[in-house]
Amino acid sequence: MQSYPAVTDFLRSGLFRWAGDANSFVGDSYIELVCSPNNPDGAIRDAVLSSGAGKAVHDLAYYWPQYTPITRRADHDIMLFTVSKSTGHAGTRIGWALVKDREVARRMTKFVELNTIGVSKDSQLRAAKVLSAVSDGYDGGASRHRLFDFGRRKMVERWRMLREAAAASGAFSLPEETSGRCNFANETAANNPAFAWLRCDREDVEDCAGFLRGHKILTRSGNQFGADPRYVRVSMLDRDDAYDIFISRLASLK
């Protein structure tokens, strides 16, 4: 994710420095950040480095059934999660980690304590309430209270709308739909990423974000992710009314 280099560079930590893309890294000592599903393109990623002295941190923020088939039980050494993407409560600023090594866990806890004087008690209470409501929905609760089923239906519908709008315009293309066996839903399910990685196919447009901005559609340019500026990242998680306006504007572009 684009925020990683900014943070290490800004602090100029004596402990760590940003070393760029893991695919081109040479060395034994590193921390590899694996964002899976990936931001911005929703692809499932595996660590590309392996060394006894290196560590991989798996950011599983988007590994939830509304976004991607849950094809396997996650079992990495260090796994990060957040209520931001699972339930939409980004404002609580709450995440959690599953960590196998006790000493690594202790240092992560210490960092949280120093960086934010621990986690807000208000936020802990809110997050606990939210997560129990989600859990209760799957524990004999009414099916309309089942968050991930709701979320998946919503994401399937939005991706259908987006693919139709892109096809109607004739000027945009999207990653091909992939699917897999979801062990949570117990059925084959499509990948419905939280972001669309949209490409402008018009020959005369080199800056897709600028072109869309001219048509009142705000996106993040591919070059903010080290990619071709013909690509943009589109959030698929805005409110219904904003999403509907985005779709109608996109469909009308030739």
Place this chain on the structure above:
Amino acid sequence: MQSYPAVTDFLRSGLFRWAGDANSFVGDSYIELVCSPNNPDGAIRDAVLSSGAGKAVHDLAYYWPQYTPITRRADHDIMLFTVSKSTGHAGTRIGWALVKDREVARRMTKFVELNTIGVSKDSQLRAAKVLSAVSDGYDGGASRHRLFDFGRRKMVERWRMLREAAAASGAFSLPEETSGRCNFANETAANNPAFAWLRCDREDVEDCAGFLRGHKILTRSGNQFGADPRYVRVSMLDRDDAYDIFISRLASLK
């Protein structure tokens, strides 16, 4: 405050390192942190260094009428505030700063953006609601809704109880009460710090925090603040029921 060296040391920033007590600092380039009223002892502090290349950051977290007379309009270059101590909403993790230099303000904003991806929108809405309720109380609202008047009455009462309990025990002493002309309340008002800096006067007690812990009173030892362990810091801001138990336990100690 004791958290400053921990944070700089933990990050091992290439930009800053903790240089210890400003009173013994030699050099021209520095950031001096001035906590006023001071934590733990509630004393009003001024910057002790002065250099064109140095900067002072005034932490005014406790500069509110319930804790201290507002004797002068604060007019420092960089001033930090927080709803944590002004209204008690620490869980929002919201503070604000008044900063004269535009470039310094820009860098502070950038740091907040990188460190916490901006400030939680939930928290901003809650803090705005809380601060308008406080402000409305002083803008023609009912006097029972005047937060700082309520807060000062509460703190005056708690300090009275604490001084009586310390006197009853005969084993503890407290800083002498100071007062000043408060321009907010428009009267002379006592200093009622959010923490009590309590000294155990018993000859046989060298570790006041340990002694109190043995009597089921939890405090922070003076040595956590670089001071004599005969001192402890006591929070004056716990709930009424917990505060009442603390007072009765303290009064019973000889």
